[in-house]
Amino acid sequence: MNGLRLWLSRNGRALFALALFLSMFCIYVIKNGVGLKMGLATAVANKGVLLALVAMAQTIPVLTGGIDLSVGMIFVLTNCIASAVLSGPPWMVAVGVVVVLLSGVVCGAINGALVVYGRLQPIIATLATGAVYYGLALTIRPVPGGSIDATLASALTNQFFGIVPTTLVILVAVVLVVWVPFQLSMTGRGCYAIGSSEMAAYMTGIAVRRSRLTAYVLAGLLAAFGGILLTAMTLSSDASVSGGGTYTLSSIAAVVIGGTSLMGGAGGAIGSIFGAFVLRTVSDLLFVFDIQPLMQPFIQGLILLGAVSLGAIRVLRAPNRLQFLGAAR
């Protein structure tokens, strides 16, 4: 009983994001007049999963108390690479997948190295590398185009055995293969520890530098998963700066809505996934309520403000005024 209370208090914000998404989704399904059809569910899932993967990527650096402003650009860059290498016989496609994921890892490793060894602030280091990655994407794909193996694309974007959207299965698989082991690893524990109190983490003998480096590497990897799925959905690639930038900013919003503290140390990628789905469902809801799509940024902004305010309540009650200065760091 006590255990349940403690579990709720730790995961309350993520559960809140889930509840918010579910209620928005239910309203959408009831209002749209066609009910929950497989095709519709797949369309909703596909849109949500892309942002969910980028938001997961963002979560890990944020947990360490940092941020990764290049996740959107890695997402775009890997999209461009995927559109060039994911074709040909099955073995080449398989090699292509590995190449795309590795390029995400390399981008993340560069970010991590700049932050850990170059001692640059994450916000500026990743702003700069984001621009570099976007430049690379433009070099690969100056105009939208490219192609992808059609079998792979349709396999990734339809239903798994006709019962569940494949992208959801992939998302769950990524959670199980990347996030769950990460959270249970020494390195993952280290990321939480650094974000909570770097000094205490150091004094505890935690591998501070290795943990922080890994956080950025995993961010690159997760963004690359997103890049592959994006290629499968659009069947091409587009080095679009606004696309990349929007994904970066939305990922930060999703992370916050999902209950991860921007100061680091608390939260998790599962909440960010729900946060991403909340943001993505807004446009669908506006559609069924016949509200202009132009209102979408406005509504998304309100949701974000609401979510952030929930987190700010605790800080405002602090007994020492210096504490809420520190909290805004």
Place this chain on the structure above:
Amino acid sequence: MGVAANSRMTQTGPVVPFWRMDRISKRYGGVTALDDVSLTVDRGKIHAVLGENGAGKSTLIKIMSGVVQPDSGTMALEGKPVRFNGTADAGRSGVVCIFQELSLIPDFTVAENICAPEPPRRFGLIDRHAQRRRAEALLARVHCADVHPDELTRNLPLSRRQLIEIARALGRSPRLLILDEATSALTVADVERIYTILAQLRAEGLAIVYISHRMREITAFADECSVFRNGRHVESFSKGNRSGDEIVKLMIGRDYKDVYPDKTPHAVADPPILEVENLKWGSRLAGIDLKVRKGEIVGVGGLDGQGQRELLLALFGVLRGVDARIKIDGVPKRINSPREAKHRSVGMALIPEDRKTDGLVLPLTVRDNISLASLNRFARSGFISARAEMRAVDDAFRTLSIRTSGAHVPVGTLSGGNQQKVVIAKWLLTDARLVLLNDPTRGIDVGTKQEIYALLRQLTDSGKGIVFYSTDYAELIGCCDRVVILYEGRIVRELAGDELTERNIVTAALNLPEKEITLGEATG
């Protein structure tokens, strides 16, 4: 016994001590923290290390546990030379330290924190069930079975966190356990609990090094005591060989007389600038009455962390929920922020504890820093008059004889002493009537200290009032007209005139019974 078995294997001495450090020295910049220190520790004993603030105790245990490396000297565990590269390395040899600044991670659960240094793993991943079982077992060992392993650490009271810190240390199967001020933040009941646990560990054959200020309690339960002073190991003795008075004498005994300016006698009838009645803040400060008269330096003393810093912050409007009646020049005031505190109607200035974070904007120039708190004085209809600013800054520069190549260099390039002078200059420029100082001479060379002492006396001679918190007892005696001693957030003693001796301060700081209020015999 382990010791006996070991002594047979070596040929040199009769008994090889479990832990031995020889001729250890450590300097930080120009400051000698440890000077040629040798110390041995045996198994199955509690070894207390006593000393005033700055005696070198903290450096000692940092070296023992691998946080810092000694400049010279050797250490040996069971006769074998050791060199620790970090706390994890020391832990593998069985040397585990519990530091004064808690090393618990606030956003971890209790179980996660207890297992953080070496979590149980299966297939490379952390095994949460095993982690939980281990946490439960260790919690039981420190008599904390009622703490839920899934509770978030930041939600626990300080006393519990301290016990969890001990549980974590026990989880690393220590053979030499070092506790740094483990009880300084605890209530009497919690302290008792820690003593019970330590006695149990001693019976299990652990070597325990225990650093504390609670002298009365220490002498009751420690088997060996070592006294440190000014970075030197003064003396070691076994339980019962020294009286409390003798120990206090060993801990103090410095002569600083010439450093301080003469105290100006002033009329007791001078009107108070500041009157505080019954100040209370949460559980940290209670029932504080304080008066500061014109021309008076009132010292605030006591052990570290008894609420002195909070008292200054409370006066300066930094803390929320402070309950007090405060009068400035006889007029009741409420002060809710540093901005209100420095306003002309109050006229307060606080020289903060950490000049690098709270006192200065390091990348700005000396001039910009000095004028930062009093820009409104140089503003003409909202714009800062560069000429007026420059004139005032130059004045302050001269008064304090700040040594730099000019007022245009970034303040971060100055030495610690000169930086501190810039902080003081900045606040003097606000024309404050009441200056609060939070340990202003920490980490500053003696020469600059002396200049600061002289300056404080000049300020009071010109009619200001000063509240001066210092961790250095000699400084309190040398500078202050009166000293109030805080213990657990309350003023336990007020010392003035002839009562103002190092011995009385130490006695009051430890909250020992008030017995000898004699003339200054504590020196030498």
